[in-house]
Amino acid sequence: MKNILLLGSGELGKEFVISAKRLGATVIACDSYAGAPAMQVADQSCVFSMLDEAALRAAIAEHQPDLIVPEIEAIRTEVLLDVEREGFEVIPTARAANLTMNRDRIRDVAVGLGVRTAKFAYAETAADLMREAEAIGFPVVIKPVMSSSGKGQSVAKTAQDIQASWDYACAGMRGDRQKVIVEEFIHFEYEITLLTVRQRSGPTLFCPPIGHVQERGDYQYSWQPQGMRPELLAQAQSMADTVTADLGGAGIFGVEFFVTADEVIFSELSPRPHDTGMVTMISQNLSEFDLHARAVLGLPIPKIEAVEGASAVVLATGNGSSPTYSGVSEALSEADVDVRIFGKPTTRPYRRMAVALAKGQDALSRARAAAAKIKVHTEQN
Ligand SMILES: Nc1ncnc2c1ncn2[C@@H]1O[C@H](COP(=O)(O)OP(=O)(O)O)[C@@H](O)[C@H]1O
Ligand SMILES: [Mg+2]
Known part of the structure; x- marks a missing residue:
């Protein structure tokens, strides 16, 4: 029996624990x-x-875990590099955790592998940022190299926005590196997460692409499958295969792409289950958490099957503790709708507290309708 040390214990970790313990x-x-x-x-x-x-x-x-499984980005990954050398196994690899903790490192790896990305540059001062933004051409997207969930991220439409974007990025930065990435703004038709599973033995597998919509740096709803022209899907799979093969190890990866009329552009990747992939709890025979558990435990994955599905998040509105939920019964009164309440002990504005899931026809509108019925209450609000 494998003993797993899970680093990060949010809603994605919770589902992974359930999947791993079942095995x-x-x-x-x-x-x-x-x-x-x-x-x-x-x-x-x-x-x-x-x-x-x-x-x-x-x-x-x-x-003394058999497997160290990171669930979040913000980990002292130097420790993981060290303990891997001592013989501990890090999922998927300590290098993958280390590279993806910083946007610049994984971006440089992708470029080194010849993977198409948005035009980008790095800046360490507001003056650098101005120069690089002008070279790329407005509008540009600015993100701290160390941040997640859209923290410190903004769009500068013109040169006048640069100082505000720089200040905002510095305020949203994690860690001690004052560095941002500035990217060409991609007018994509849609964006996807391509869940990619690397197995210990057996080929790399792909789930059908997941479409999603982001607001304030967090995903609001996602659906599967996102329809794609076969040649664009093939491009995305090939890029995902290239990058994940370089990172190595076993486990699931959420590989994010922007898709334009005729092109697929690599954005970033998580070497672990992805929040937009929560839809797979209802749409797939094996959820992204089941797939991660099987892959890391070295168990076979003979088939991934999916039906139409969608997920929509339920957010808290204010600061509070010991939340309660209303509208769950109303949400569940519809067939093929399900709800996952994460059980977070405290709330803050826009904190993700639960997700509504739906499958079958019109899954997206039904998932969103279900999520809208659920309200989070705390004593303070
Ligand atoms: N270069 C870009 N052009 C257009 N939209 C972008 C660009 N970069 C990021 N975005 C939007 O912002 C979202 C979050 O950016 P991302 O780089 O994935 O940061 P995070 O690590 O916070 O998820 C993306 O899913 C996309 O909707
Ligand atoms: Mg992202």
Whole structure:
């Protein structure tokens, strides 16, 4: 029986724990606060910051896990590189976790592999940023190299916006590197997550593409399959295969692409289940969490099957604790609709608290209608 140390215990980790435990694994769930979603279903839990080098080393030394499975980006990944050298196994690899923690590192890898990306440059001062933005051409997208969920990200339409974008990026930055990526704004027709599964033995597998819509840096709803011209899908699969093969190891990857009328453009990737992939809990025979569990445990994946499905998020409105939920019964009164409440102990504005899922015809409108029925309540609001 494999013993897994899960680094990060949010809603994606919670579903992964359920999938892994169903296959006989034991899981120690770690996060910076007690009662995190994955801790509620794991064998044991551990509370410390994943950015705290000493605490992370101590947890690995204490639990001697067979597998270290990162669930978030913000981890002291240098520790993972070290312990991998000592013989611990990091999913998918310590290098993958290290490269994807920073937008510039994974972007440089993609470019080195000849993968098509938006035009981009890096800047370490507002003056650099102005020069690079002008070279790329407005509008441009500006993101801190260390950030997630859209934090510090903005679009500069003209040179007048650059100072505000720089200040916003600096305020939203994680870590100590004052560095941003500035990108050509892609007028895409749609964007997708291509869930890509690397197996220990067996070929790399692809789930049908997932379309999604983002607001304020977080996904709002997603659907599967996103219809794509076969040659564009083939391009996306080939790029996903190239990048994930370079990163190596076993597990699922969420590979993000922008799709224009005639082109697929690589954006970024997560070497772990992807939030937009929560739709697979209802649309696929094996969810992205089941696939990740099988891949990391070295179990076979003979077939991935999908029907039409969609997911829509339920967000909190204010700051509070011990949330309760209304409208769940109304949401579930429709056939082929399901709900996952994550069990987060506290709320803040726009925090994702639950997701509504639907499958079959008009899955997207039914998932969104179900999500709209569910309200989050706390004493403070
Ligand atoms: N160059 C770009 N052109 C157009 N839209 C973009 C660009 N970069 C990011 N976006 C939009 O912002 C979203 C979040 O950006 P992303 O780089 O994926 O950051 P995060 O790591 O926060 O998910 C994307 O899913 C897309 O909708
Ligand atoms: Mg993204």
